[in-house]
Ligand SMILES: O=C(O)CCC(=O)C(=O)O
């Protein structure tokens with residue numbers, strides 16, 4: 001398995017805005033299997049907890065459902081766990097301990113998007129928080145236009161880094177990193193998004 005630093009430099013990995021990619025993390029058949037699991041569920045508009053619904057659609061317009069760890073997904077959680085722990089040991093060294101359920105995310109209406117955000121939970125009350133985030137591209141990149149995943153490289157400027165669109169790729173980044181999904185222009189894009197939690201930063 002090859003893990004590639006998005007910056008592709010000899011510099012140390014920038015854990016704040018960099019991201020890591022494992023191409024062909026999942027086969028096309030695996031992607032299809034997950035697509036079927038998700039599409040069999042009730043897929044509803046995604047929410048940003050602290051906003052009213054008008055503001056909501058400015059920030060985020062997509063549909064989601066949740067995939068929990070069970071007999072049908074155990075293989076996937078195991079695979080993710082192995083890779084995440086390798087990546088964490090090598091690049092982040094965060095204190096991490098558990099996965100959240102996986103978010104099956106669908107952009108199927110022109111204009112669906114997710115504006116710049118970090119994945120950290122606001123108003124933290126739990127005794128652990130999101131440390132690592134990941135995205136798996138479940139759709140063949142030729143089946144949709146737009147809907148690019150981009151990372152903000154510098155909070156002061158507009159410079160962004162496009163993440164791979166290749167189907168089956170796993171993209172891993174710090175939950176502190178600003179990222180977005182640009183508006184869908186055509187077709188349907190499905191992603192699988194997840195978070196790994198650990199003791200709060202301090
Ligand atoms: O759909 C994606 O690729 C990313 C979605 C996202 O950033 C999120 O749900 O936090």
Ligand SMILES: [Fe+2]
Nearest residue numbers: 117118119179
């Ligand atoms: Fe996100």
